[in-house]
Amino acid sequence: MSFADLGLSDELLQAVEAAGYTEPTPIQAQTIPPVLMMKDLIGIAQTGTGKTAAFVLPMIDILGHGRRRALMPRSLILEPTRELAAQVAENFEKYGKNHDLKMALLIGGVQMGDQLKALSAGVDVLIATPGRLMDLFERGKIMLTGCELLVIDEADRMLDMGFIPDIETICSKLPANRQTLLFSATMPPVIKKLADRFLTSPKYVEVARPASTNTNIAQHKVMVSARKKREALRQLLRTDNVGTAIIFANRKTTVRELAKSLKRHGFSAGEIHGDMDQPARNAELERFKAGEISILCASDVAARGLDVKGVSHVFNFDTPWHPDDYVHRIGRTGRGGASGRAFTFVAPEDAEAIANVEKLTGGAIPVYELAAEADHETAVEAKPARASRSRPARDEKPKREPRAEAKSETFAEQRAERAPRREPRVEEPRRGRRRDAVDTQEDGSWNGPVPAFLSVSALN
Template sequence: MISFKNLHLINPIVRAVTEAGYSKPTEIQYSAIPHILAGKDIIGCAQTGTGKTAAFAMPILQLLKKHTPEHNEIRTLILTPTRELAIQIEENFGIYSKYLPLSQLSVYGGVSIGGQLAALRKRVDILVATPGRLLDLVGQRHIDLSKIEILVLDEADHMLDMGFINDVKKILKMIPQKRQTLFFSATMPVNIRKFAQIMLNNPVEVTVNPVSSTAKSVQQSVYFVEKQNKTGLLINILQSKDVKRSLVFTRTKHIANKLVAQLGNAGIFAAAIHGNKSQAARQAALSDFKNSKINVLIATDIAARGIDIDDLPRVVNYELPNVPETYVHRIGRTGRAGAEGTAISFCDREERSDLKNIQKLIGFTMPVRQFQK
């Protein structure tokens, strides 16, 4: 059995991850870590929930530990598309660096800039950032990117899909050309791969599962149901006692908010998390969901990538995404780390083509469930 020590990780990191409950490296970890430690650029493609963050975090910490400069300077920059994911990555770095003299900070929009400025005055070795807030802070001369040694684009496809490509190009001009660059994502469409080849220097490709595959541990199915009947079906599913916790996806903030009210009227307490919610509200909803104060969380795709919950038995696609890769990310919230999971999708007449595109991408025809009105 391959262990973390076999990957030539130093004892402080092995000790920290062992205490955090990691018993052995996942496939993406043992495939990518040796290349990163060797200073190679990486294009890493693996399903959501397979340990991509640890796959780049552990070797980065080891590379930074090798030499610590006298001056305080940001040495690693991790770009990520959402606030939730930035917070999650910062937390993970904190766990893995428990026994190392290295510090990390996440900066993102939607919250007061004051607290982030105060944190930036202290030593920051690893900065996790959403592109917009990072450019604001650089523009105000609060951040200097001239000493960056390692750049990571996490969820690269989603970031560039969300219109961040121009921001990323601006940031690339601000950091040294001589650097190590790591691309990690669950999907790697052709246009993203082309962009990666421009950014990276002779990259090693690490693909541990077929691109856009879904975990075998997730049981997928679909209901054909008209739009006006979706809420009734959702209430019926949520009222059954077979599953404790459910994450429900909608396309829009409006539908997410509307569903919270409709479920509340049926005696099902839920919370919504989307881009219009304040950071405090989003974190409170996520915390209540993790602690089982509420058993239903309704999310839009913008919020999906930062939801990292070990025990999430069910995902419901109340509305199908019109980008097939998004389906992979959504259902990747369940069935993580080998656990069993269920993914139920609702498909109305207008969504038939979306379902067809999703099934073509994943190479799998979902079994159809019957809806009784």
């Protein structure tokens, strides 16, 4: 099957061909025709299957006819993160170059002025994160009554991030007579309830078992203590034929520290996490895509939706707390039919987390045994200590020690003989104090004057 068999316009087919694609992926082949027929749709697909193009391509043809109105977007795409929203915008620019469509990106972390200017001029496609959209809507800066098409992308991620109440509010503000597309990697009960409420007789498309992992990805777990993780990571980066890699950690502080550590050891590494503002995150991501850095340390803000070609490895520096995050993390490699490798570091305290991951993915992840070279740096540092153990035979050692000891004692005796002998001083009792009073400290030790009957040398 080719893209021409799906009913797309010639202009759109030219843009797809120029982008280097000739055959649709399974999710695209099953999704594009019903979307072009203006049906509601639920798409269940794992990450990396071409899901974004599955709704972007038909939307371009659907929106090719019609006119724009100020502050009233004709279509709305909701994304859970800024990175995903930016990626969808890139897809519209790439595939919609032969169509007269206006697009606006409505995300946090950037100045609102340009976004409001674009909305005022009228847009065909509004790509937004729920938080920024709700902010502008409550300020009266945007109207949703003219929206003809709604896309809820990464719905299960929306649930994890607590956006479901916002999505319900947004859906209630849209026209009842609209087309709605919902995409998710999994279908938990809350998402099913959302779909039942806001979609009308949807077409159900599923191209893989929910939360299944890509068969093109060789998965491994590395059993290692928490303090040995960095050493194990460096060994794998040096020995496993790593081209480009994304390293995921559970905490933003770990991401920052890990990036600094890798740079100190000579690796070309960058970082992306939630504490960075949007321009800095975009700049770091562009450096990674351009090949200026080969390693990107990331928190889960980047786990879903990042589409970077040629990522050979994914490392879970921390076993993810949520098993769904494991699927989406390792999905950054093995994309577009290419093969990839994923390593997950499992410390003793991660036993429950890795068990949940393996339960979700449907099988045990093979253990990867690190080669002995993992302790090379420690071994090099330990060599001088081992070399210093080579000492003269033991029978030589006692010959010196008694001489030194005797010499020391003789010197002390000679010094004692030369020193003038002094009589011990007896302190007079203090006024108002009984002569026979006993001075002791709290621990019972003597704290009073030296008695006359004790013969005490000043030298002792």
